[in-house]
Amino acid sequence: MNFLHNLEVALNGLRANKMRSFLTMLGIIIGVAAVIIMISLGQGASKRITSQIASMGSNLLLVFPGAGQGPVRGASGSVNTLTLEDAEAIAGLSMVAHVAPELPASGTLSYGSQTWTARVVGTTPEMQVIKDWPVSAGSFFSGDDVRSAAMVAVLGKTVVDNLFLPGTNPVGSTIRINKLPFTVVGVLSSRGASMGGQDQDDVVYIPVSTAQKRLLGVNHVGLINVQAETPESMAFVQSSIESLLRERHRLTGSGSDDFSVRNLTSVLETAENTTAIMTLLLASVAAVSLLVGGIGTMNIMLVSVTERTREIGLRMAVGATESNIRNQFLVEALVLCLIGGVAGILVGIVGSRVISKAFGWPAYVTLSSILLSAGFSAAVGIFFGYYPARRAAGLDPIEALRFER
Amino acid sequence: MAGKPAIVLENITKIYHMGETRVIALKGINLTVQEGEMVAVMGPSGSGKSTLLNILGCLDRPTGGTYYLGGEDVSRLNKNQLALIRNKRIGFVFQSFNLLGRFPVLANVQLPLVYAGVGKKEMVERAKEALDWVGMSRYAHHYPGQLSGGQQQRVAIARALVNDPSIILADEPTGALDSRTSIEIISVIQRLNMEKGITVVMVTHEKDIALYCRRLVNMRDGCILSDAPVENPGNASDDLAAIPEEMGVPA
Numbered sequence: 059m060n061f062l063h064n065l066e067v068a069l070n071g072l073r074a075n076k077m078r079s080f081l082t083m084l085g086i087i088i089g090v091a092a093v094i095i096m097i098s099l100g101q102g103a104s105k106r107i108t109s110q111i112a113s114m115g116s117n118l119l120l121v122f123p124g125a126g127q128g129p130v131r132g133a134s135g136s137v138n139t140l141t142l143e144d145a146e147a148i149a150g151l152s153m154v155a156h157v158a159p160e161l162p163a164s165g166t167l168s169y170g171s172q173t174w175t176a177r178v179v180g181t182t183p184e185m186q187v188i189k190d191w192p193v194s195a196g197s198f199f200s201g202d203d204v205r206s207a208a209m210v211a212v213l214g215k216t217v218v219d220n221l222f223l224p225g226t227n228p229v230g231s232t233i234r235i236n237k238l239p240f241t242v243v244g245v246l247s248s249r250g251a252s253m254g255g256q257d258q259d260d261v262v263y264i265p266v267s268t269a270q271k272r273l274l275g276v277n278h279v280g281l282i283n284v285q286a287e288t289p290e291s292m293a294f295v296q297s298s299i300e301s302l303l304r305e306r307h308r309l310t311g312s313g314s315d316d317f318s319v320r321n322l323t324s325v326l327e328t329a330e331n332t333t334a335i336m337t338l339l340l341a342s343v344a345a346v347s348l349l350v351g352g353i354g355t356m357n358i359m360l361v362s363v364t365e366r367t368r369e370i371g372l373r374m375a376v377g378a379t380e381s382n383i384r385n386q387f388l389v390e391a392l393v394l395c396l397i398g399g400v401a402g403i404l405v406g407i408v409g410s411r412v413i414s415k416a417f418g419w420p421a422y423v424t425l426s427s428i429l430l431s432a433g434f435s436a437a438v439g440i441f442f443g444y445y446p447a448r449r450a451a452g453l454d455p456i457e458a459l460r461f462e463r
Numbered sequence: 464m465a466g467k468p469a470i471v472l473e474n475i476t477k478i479y480h481m482g483e484t485r486v487i488a489l490k491g492i493n494l495t496v497q498e499g500e501m502v503a504v505m506g507p508s509g510s511g512k513s514t515l516l517n518i519l520g521c522l523d524r525p526t527g528g529t530y531y532l533g534g535e536d537v538s539r540l541n542k543n544q545l546a547l548i549r550n551k552r553i554g555f556v557f558q559s560f561n562l563l564g565r566f567p568v569l570a571n572v573q574l575p576l577v578y579a580g581v582g583k584k585e586m587v588e589r590a591k592e593a594l595d596w597v598g599m600s601r602y603a604h605h606y607p608g609q610l611s612g613g614q615q616q617r618v619a620i621a622r623a624l625v626n627d628p629s630i631i632l633a634d635e636p637t638g639a640l641d642s643r644t645s646i647e648i649i650s651v652i653q654r655l656n657m658e659k660g661i662t663v664v665m666v667t668h669e670k671d672i673a674l675y676c677r678r679l680v681n682m683r684d685g686c687i688l689s690d691a692p693v694e695n696p697g698n699a700s701d702d703l704a705a706i707p708e709e710m711g712v713p714a
Contacts, residue, residue: 063577074565372561375522376575376622377550379543455522459561 068390083398089348090402097427098410100337102420115188121282138278139316153291158185159279174220180269196229196244207267211240214259215248352438359446371458384451391443399435469662470496475528488514490685503673506682554623558635562607569603593621613644633665650699
């Protein structure tokens with residue numbers, strides 16, 4: 059009964075000062091919406107990274123040629139320390155699930171009058187398994203194609219879109235890569251952009267032997283993808299690869315490695331952690347604005363208590379206890395913050411959709427972010443409503459009745 | 464005038480501390496008011512009459528002495544207990560009405576019942592009854608700002624009696640009203656006293672208003688100067704009939 063009365067009084071008070079109530083709520087609305095938008099953008103970024111980790115292949119180690127930290131893909135032309143035989147030897151290690159060498163080359167593709175430049179990568183069929191990348195038509199080339207250095211190619215979606223007319227099935231057609239004829243045996247399903255915006259579908263896979271002998275005339279490979287059987291075995295596999303390659307490359311105790319093994323999953327996990335920290339940071343900044351909104355609420359509640367000093371005195375005279383008065387003002391602050399909170403949630407949901415559409419960033423509004431900000435706004439209401447409410451309850455009824463505005 | 468005492472004050476003192484200075488507002492007041500009495504308290508400002516009324520109304524506690532309200536010692540109760548006493552047994556009427564402008568008349572009259580925890584239906588019923596009694600039932604849904612001073616004071620009286628109090632304390636109830644309206648309000652308070660048997664203690668500084676009460680207490684410097692029955696107290700409704708109707712103020 060008393061709660062209903064308090065609610066009625068609170069709503070009446072808010073209605074009596076519409077503009078003031080709205081401006082006070084605006085502080086809460088902006089704060090709550092900001093928290094939701096920041097968290098949903100952060101969630102979007104982190105989900106994208108997670109899906110990229112999955113698309114890279116899980117439990118993945120990359121073996122690069124060259125020493126130390128430095129070598130990246132660009133160095134693969136100049137540092138030629140990894141061979142197909144190294145890859146085969148790594149495949150024989152325990153806890154290794156799959157091994158796929160990669161030899162990158164850029165190539166000019168042509169079909170009929172259409173030409174297109176794409177990444178051409180020599181590899182083995184294991185690549186498809188590691189990347190867990192299904193074909194949408196035809197099939198990936200086989201181990202036999204690798205052994206015979208067959209002139210076959212598997213195309214990414216972007217390549218197909220740029221070489222072939224829409225609706226045609228490229229499987230069985232012959233395209234030219236750097237003027238050499240290749241038969242298309244398969245088309246990969248679409249993967250979209252990688253982290254950093256590279257189009258993963260703008261790729262052509264050919265047998266690694268074909269790339270070595272026919273296209274580039276080399277004996278080395280650019281890098282070796284190694285998939286460990288379990289996440290726990292990755293450190294073990296990494297050290298096994300290191301000692302195996304040192305032995306195979308005849309490196310003695312003091313000689314430095316002419317290769318490097320990198321755990322790309324952990325790199326991406328670091329990226330994910332960074333995103334999480336950024337999200338936390340942005341959400342904290344947003345939470346500060348919610349705090350400012352709360353202070354605005356407290357300010358208005360204090361004004362409201364002063365304005366209604368006589369009312370408080372009268373209520374006390376007719377029998378309101380201190381806790382009756384305190385609850386009345388607490389409910390008022392809470393109603394203010396909860397209405398602001400609900401409006402803020404709506405603005406936040408709409409806002410993150412709009413930002414996501416406008417900038418092409420993925421955004422996920424999660425239930426937890428909604429609950430978090432709703433709970434936070436209620437907490438702000440209670441926290442910042444408490445002091446004014448206590449002040450109202452502590453008024454002396456005689457003084458309050460005598461109060462002149 | 465026989466009956467049980469409604470109010471017994473024994474050697475009541477009240478001392479205020481204002482920084483360094485001590486102000487002795489009441490210097491040992493002894494006063495007994497029987498049930499059904501109608502007492503006027505007069506005195507210049509600073510005589511302690513407001514302090515006395517605050518203590519009688521349980522808005523304030525005496526520094527010393529004992530206050531029995533309906534036989535119960537209320538001088539040492541805590542704030543919550545005092546709030547309960549005010550809610551159940553005391554009705555207040557103020558000079559400035561103290562109606563809540565944001566709420567309609569009916570809600571204003573209901574206010575004491577809200578804190579008594581009365582159910583919604585009974586609350587409305589009793590508030591309407593009280594409004595009816597002061598002749599204001601057709602204004603139930605008006606706002607105080609739409610009413611004249613006399614009408615507002617009637618509403619305030621309805622609020623004071625809605626909880627069936629045993630005493631009503633009126634602090635200059637006619638102080639803000641013209642003389643005809645003053646007599647109207649006094650007639651309502653007299654009816655309250657006679658028909659409902661509610662004990663009334665009224666502070667006023669208008670002698671002619673005080674003479675409508677049956678007993679007159681004069682105060683000065685925190686003491687009771689004189690305390691005597693009023694001979695031939697006035698009857699407000701008779702007097703009202705004698706005054707020509709002016710602007711058609713509703714009776």
